Amino acid sequence: MEPPGRVEFSNSSGGWLDCSASGSPQPTIDWVHADGTAVTEIHGVRRVLRNGTLVLMPFAAAAYHQDVHNTIYRCIASNSVGRIVSRDVQVRAVVAQAYKVDVEVLSASRGCTAILRCVVPTFVKELVRVVSWVHEPAIYIYPSLQGDGKFHLLPTGELLIHNLQETDESQSFRCRSMHRLTRQVVVSSPTRLRINSHRGIISPSVVEHTAHVQVSQDEGAVLLCVAQGCPSPEYSWYTQNGPGPLPVLSGPRVRLLGPILAIEAVTGEDSGVYKCTASNVGGEASAELRLTVATPIQVEISPNVLSVHMGGQAEFRCQVTSNGSPVGMQNILWYKDGRQLPSSGRIEDTLVVPRVSRENRGMYQCVVRRPEGDTFQATAELQLGDAPPVLLYSFIEQTLQPGPAVSLKCSAAGNPTPQISWTLDGFPLPSNGRFMIGQYITVHGDVISHVNISHVMVEDGGEYACIAENRAGRVQHEARLNIYGLPYIRLIPKVTAVSGETLNLKCPVAGYPIEEIHWERGGRELPDDIRQRVQPDGSLTISPVQKHTDSGVYTCWARNKQGHSARRSGEVTVIVPPKLSPFQTSILQLNMGDRASLTCSVVKGDLPLTINWRKDNRPIDATQHMSVKQVDQYNSILVIENLGSDHTGNYSCVVRNSAAEVENSQALLVNVPPRWIVEPADANVERNRHIMLHCQAQGVPTPSIVWKKATGSKSGEYEEVRERPFTKLLGNGSLLLQHVKEDREGFYLCQANNGIGTGIGKVIQLKVNSSPYFSSTSRSVTVKKGDTALLQCAVSGDKPINIVWMRSGKNTLNPSTNYKISVKQEATPDGVSAELQIRSVDASDSGPYFCRASNLYGNDQQLVQLQVQEPPQPPNVLEAAMISSRSVNLKWQPKPLNTGDVSKYIVEYREADPALFIEQWQHLEIKDPPTYNALIENLKPATRYAFRVIAEGTAGRSAPSQELIVRTEPQRPAGPPLNLSARPLSSTELLISWVAPLPELRHGDIQGYNVGYKLASAGNTAYNFTSVAGDGEGGTGELLLSGLQKFARYNVVVQAFNQVGPGPLTEPTSAQTMEDVPSRPPEDVRCAALTSQSLQVSWQPPPIYHTNGLLQGYKLIFEPIIDDLLLSKDEVESRKTTALTTVLTGLRKYTNYSIQVLSHTRMGDGVLSNPLFCHTEEDVPEAPADIKVVVSSPQSLYISWLAPTEPNGVITKYSLYTRVVNGREELNNEKRSLPSQQAYYEAKNLHPHMEYQFWVTASTRVGEGKSSRVVSQITTNRVPARIISFGGPVVRPWRSTVTLPCTAVGKPKREWYKADMILRQGGVHNTQLLESGDLIISSLQVTDSGNYSCQVDNGIGTDRLTHMLLVQVPPSAPVLYVTSATSGSILMHWKCGFTGNAPITGYTLYYRRSTGNTDEMQLSRHASSHELKGLVCGSTYQIHLTAHNKVGTSPPSTTLHVRTQGQAPGMPATTSLLAPNSTSVLIRLHTWPDNGCALLFFVLQYRAITDDGDHEWILVSNALKPQRRVTIPNLQPSTLYQLRMEAHNVAGVSKAEFTFVTLTKDGDPPPPEIVQRGQRGPSVFYGNINLLIPTIAAVSGMVCTIVLVILCWRYTVHLSAAEQSNHIQKESLENRANSEAAQRERYYATIHKVAMQNNEKIPETSEDISPYATFQLSEAGNMSQQHHGGPANTLLHSFMYHERALAEGCSSPPPAASKNRRRHSRKTEPESEESESDQDQLTSSRTESSNQHEGKIKHNSRVIQQFPNHNISITYL
Secondary structure, eight states, rough: OOOOEEEEEEEETTTTEEOOOOOOSSOOEEEEESSSBBBBBBBTTTOOEEETEEEEEOOGGOOOHHHHHHEEHHHHHEEOEEEOOOOOOOEEEEEOOOOEEOOOOOEETTOOEEEEEOOOOOOOOOOGGEEEETTTTTTOOOSSSSOOOSEEOOTTTEEESSSSOOGGOOOOOEEEEHHHHHHOOEEOOOOOOEESSSSSSSEEEEEOSSSSSEEETOOOOOEEEEEEEEOOEEEEEEEEESSSOOOOOOSEEEEEEEEEEEEEOGGGGOOEEEEEEEEEEEEEEEEEEEEEOOOOOOOEEEESSEOTTSSOOOEEEEEETTTTEEEEOOOEEEEEEEEEEOOHOOOOTEEESSSSGGGGGGGEEEEEEETTEEEEEEEEEOOOOOOEEEEEEOOOOOEEEESSSSEEEEEEEEEEEEEEEEEETEOOOOOOOEEEEEEOTTTTSOOOEEEEEESOOOGGGGEEEEEEEETTTEEEEEEEEEEEEEEEEEOOOEEETTTTTTTOOOOOOHEEEEEEEEEEEETEEOSSSSEEHHHHHHHESSSSHHHHHHEEEEEEEEEOOOOOEEEEEEEEEEOOOOOEOSOOEEEEEEEEEEEEEEEEEEEEEEEEEEEEEEEEEEOEEEEEEEEEEOOOSSEEEEEEESSHHHHHHHHEEEEEOOSOEEEEEEEEEEEEEEEEOOOOOOEETEEEEEEEOOOOOEEEEEEOOEEEESSTTTTOOEEEOOBBTTTTTTTOOOOOEEEEGGGGGGEEEEEOOOOSOOOEEEEEEEEEEOOOOSSSSSEEEEETTTTTEEEEEEEEEEOOOOOEEEEETEEOOOTTTTTTTTEEEEESSSSEEEEEEEEOOOGGOOEEEEEEEEEEEEEEEEEEEEEESSSOOOOOOEEEEESSSSSSEEEEEEEETTOOOOOEEEEEEOOTTTTTOOOOEEEEEEEESOOSSEEOOOOOOTTTEEEEEEEEEEEEEEEOOOOOEEOOOOOOOOOOEEEEEEEEEEETTEEEEEEEOOGGTOOSSOOEEEEEEEEEOOOOOOOOEEEEEOOOSSOEEEEEEOOOOTOOEEEEEEEESSSSSSSSOOOOOEEEEOOOOSSOOOEEEEEEEEEEEEEEEEEEEOGGSSSOOOOOOOOOOOEEEOOOOOGGGOOEEEEESSSSSEEEEEEEEOEEEEEEEEEEEEEEEEOOOOOEEEEEEOOOOOEEEEEEEEEETTTEEEEEEEESSOOSSSOOEEEEEEEEEEEEEEEEEEEOOOOOOOOEEESSOOEEEEEEEEEEEEOOOOEEEEEEOEEEEOOOOOOOEOOOOOOOOEEEEETEEEEEEEEESSSSSSEETTTTEEOTTTTTTTEEETTTSEEEEOOOOGOOEEEEEEEESSSSSSSEEEEEEEEOOOOOOOOEEEEOSSSOOEEEEEOOOOOOOSSSEEEEEEEEETTTTTTEEEEEEEEEEEESSSSTTTTTEEEEEEEEEOOOOOOOOOOOOESSOOOOOOOOOHHHEEOOOSSEEEEEEEGGOOTTTTTEEEEEEEEEEEEEEEEEOOOEEEOOOSEEEEEEEETTTEEEEEEEEEEEEEEEEEEEEEEEEEOOTSSOOHHHHHHHHHSSOSSOOOOOOGGHHHHHHHHHHHHHHHHHHHHHHHHHHHHHHHHHHHHOOOOHHHHHHHHHHHHHHHHHHHHHHHOOOTTTTOSSSSHHHTTTTTOOOSSSOOOGGGOOGGGGGGGGOOOOTSSHHHHHHHHOOOOOOOOTTTTOOOOOOOOSSSOTTTHHHHHHHHHHHHOOOOSOOOOOOOHHHHHHOOOOOOOOO
């Protein structure tokens, strides 16, 4: 048994592969992989049983191994003859997976056919089949070829439901599927049918067909072609295997079942292409299907056993047939012992093995692989034939001295393996211990034999011979072994010779050399007769031998040259072999029952003789009913008294004596008349089954079998049965009938004849047990209404047959319960004829009836379609096939059961607007012929019309069909929108508004508007259009055009459009966007120095497209770039002008200035240009800052000075003037020029006790500057201690090193003090006192700042010098707070704290959304506020700020948590949101409050609420864009509905449910009970809990505010008292603190001035506080007190923003602004720009608020730019 080609199994069940083989000896079974490697056992996974079965055990999904569970195995059977290999076995394990099946419904219209598909996931689709459908609750529908008229489950799993009715919509169906490996049954969820509302003719479309069907011969084939259409299509089938398509007709094997073509017992002729056509009145559809019949093939190797002699040629032929006919070229592979052979020895289907050797024997296989993948094979054996022995090796002649060992060897090959024997001089070898004979067979079948002589002696010499012999022949080899020695003749045994043959007698002489050998007999030397001859080797030959002459004693003697001799005698006996008298004939032919005798006579031969008889080479025994009579010693007779068939054979007489055995044979043939081996017998067979009628006979000669079939009765004529399709005459005489039908039933005669006698025959009866069947599957009957309908069906089959009539395949018709019907039934020769009578039929009796027949062998049914003719019924499925704006093309169908003659159709129509109250119908007749469509023209566009159709026939008119409401297609609107207007909202936005066109010109529902706009200066360029959705009700529309050019005039047009297209454009209207600040800076900014204190600056205006308005002028902002570390040197100034050039005067001399220019319009300042740097000219310097003169020796004075504070250029030299004065008389003067690097001079060799005066000037390239003050000194003999270095401020960055000089004269003693504390060497770790008097301070820290004094004293005089050291460090963290927040921006201000003794160089602002990444922004060092824009509405941001100076960066400020304004959407009122109508509801989406954050989309769904229960939710849209209105159509009048809505914005989502009641059909209010039922339920359900949080938080926040006010007030009082008790700090620090405090008070006053707008009042009570307000907490007091200064005491509070302790932020606020102060609105209002009355005051306050030092900054920037007018807001959490 060969394993199958493919095995699939589930991992839960496991699998096994059986393989068995027969042979002698019994083969062993092994398994190998595709690559030939052996299959081993894997514990728990794979086992190989002893019987050859390969078991693959169940396994878990995780234990899946592809090389085990998805691979190819082969079975190998082997024994000593060879081995064969099975076909490839593809094993595939399927891991059981859970799967789910769904149902797909192809819905149809009423009266048509719906299709339900069972959708199986693709990963298990090939393993799962549909077993049934469940019609809820428990009706099972199984696959069939025909169905029951209502339900039809196709073999492929689709369920057809015919004649859909409205009641079918409430029925549920489930699909049951089964996994063919795991047998798991999976059931789908219940699914309901959907009946299309569309009625009318639907042309067929093929929704399912089997494109390719492949079956094996004699199997059944089902071709499926399912089409959907309305009315249900009719099917036609065609074959396309000939020159043209031929219709397929029903027959014994072919059944046409609508969408199914079933063919039983397919043959190769059935293969080909089929075409199915489905057609109805609407058209037709077709599909092509291909049927492939795989005919089985038989493979044989001829011959199957081949015996070839070695060296010969073997030839095998692989014969491939199918149904007895040869098959063309196939893919043939040859294998030998399981291994594929190369293609070199193949000629098509023939394998040739030349020069056969022993390696070629074994098993050969021919494997045929078809393109389909299946394989077939046959095996054959190559045997080696008999081969005579061949000596492969033989020994040679040798001459030796006595004594050594000798070995003689022979090797031979042959088939069968030969036997080797040894002789010495023709006689057996001596049997003494010195001779040893050995023999063995090699693996190749060669035999090797050897003779070993251990100690050779003289008598061992002679001629040795090895004889190889098998049944095929004999071969021998002789060679002498010569042993030196005297002659020696061994014993000559008795020799028997056969008379008539040749006698060769050797003389067994030994010794070497031998000179001569002689033979004697009776004293006479031989030869003495012509028959005798002595050979040269000394042997005696006698031929032929005669018995009486040659018998006797023969003597042999031998002699050497030395005369030594030896002699020996031996006896020879001659016997005569037997000779038989021949039989008279070679074949003796007799009849059975005769007597026979065979005589065997021996005519010659010596006694004793033995005579034996054999039959077929086997001895005769007593059981064979034969006797042997021995007449005498020479004669024997074989006697057979009564010949039988078993006596036929070959008889031999064998006679044997001691000389020979002879045999004489004769064949006996007994003629036996036929007799039955298998006698035919009556048989029964079911219809369409196969049956084998056995008929086997034997006889001599072999009888021939002939089958005949009776043409009539049993005793009538018979016709010979011949081979034809489905009728096979087998070689053993049996008759095979396939797919038996009734025509095969009858009497059959089997005759056997061999010419001996009359022959034999037997008549049998074959009965076909036929299940009921009908000649056709359906028929139709038409009767008139009121008549009696006769429904007949004739069924064939075996009796008894039971007939049941059913209606629609379900209800059995019973006359006892239905008085209108009666049933008749009578037998026919072939079956039964049944009749159903229905009296007084009417339309309700129309429909399908089934005649169901059943017997013991099966059942079948026939569909009888009853059609009752009556007056026409109203047409059905009235629908609009084509709708245009002015015409409607109607089509309809007659009722499916309406068979009345229709002569014409009448189409009636009118407008369907209930407000018109038009009752008059207009008519249109359709006749000659009455088609099923009509074209109604001259209608109005976009108008609802009612249509109905009446059928008229001979019996009158039908009732009108159901009205069809059709709205004609719209046309393009004929009128433009009205009241178009455009007004600006900002510099980039225009608001466009309009009104819908006149109703009579709309020609349809206005779906939207196209708004076109373009620049008025664009000329004839096209408009840019954007679409706006409409509400279809003709309301107003508006569109906000954004992203426009600033301060540009646009032309705007609008056109309405509907689903057809756009209407005419309106007349254009124009509007101009508002002004804005310029978006580009002035261009080509240039600068030139005029003088040392003036610069000329020029520029060009910004590009015209970036001015964004009418330029009002320009503003220059400039400041000196001073490398000065003092805080009082920062100057920023601004100038305004309307010209394109200006001169800046009053500037610093020889100073580099940074200059920026901006342009401004009425809306404010534009963009600053990039900084331009320009240097003023040089000038003469100012006087040196200071000068000193001291006595350095009695005749020397030392002069030192400081460089000018204003050098006004590059110092080129110093001029030192000297004057000698005696009293008031000037004795001498002198001028010396000194290098610019030298700031000292020692005048030597002076006159003693004279007064010398000195002064110094500095010079630049321009000239000599002012002189310093004049100093004088009298030379003295005593040199008092004086310091020639200068003190003053020294500024250094932290962590650096500073040297404080203290150079003195008079060799004084020096002491250094910090403040009042003396500094000593090593006293402070970072100070060092040098011998020169200098003080070095390293690693400067801020604590090292202070006054350092150097005091010198030498007893004659004393002096003191003070250095004011200021150490610069990074600034402290700025104080950041938020003043306002909108939905998309946050305005914040800050105050710089301690600057670190260095000017602030800039700020960095960090901000991030609570769920986003951190962004940073670099801000100007002059900025004190910034507005973050483009933020997300309703989101929380984290903000902090750092400050920078030249030393480093400050720590970050406190992180503020700021939330932009806006919340999740609010909730509208139901009355403003909903406007229900009779069949629709209007939803005004624009009434939904967005709570400050723009709405993104809506989610709408609704459901009806009825007494039967709530219906399922119907989704309108899950992403509805915001628009003014949306309408939900197709509602039922007077129905309570529940509407569920969701509104989404970036801040969140709000959910609500509303209930509303539609109006009545006439537009009246709904009944009160429905309204009351709707009011009992909640009208609105809030689904967003976030809407409640702000309310709760606001109340909690107010309570917390009051508590915090009290706490802060108490803390402020305590803090003020503590500050008054502090000791007074250094004067510089107090001044700076007082300055900052006053500055902050002015700063916050400015903020409050800007914040108030539109005559708002300052909140005084909690009721006045806005939920989005920022306010201050303070105690009443004088705000000018010094102890209120400091950053912590002026912090503007927002409870939401700060996380630090409350004590840090509670402080007294700045004084409130005056209530009658004019407020400024946003910059979008141009008339609010800086009025005359308060410009100075505002500018002043702004300037003060921007300063960071003590009032020396001239900052004229407009604060209105830095503080946009936002509401200051806070959100309570």
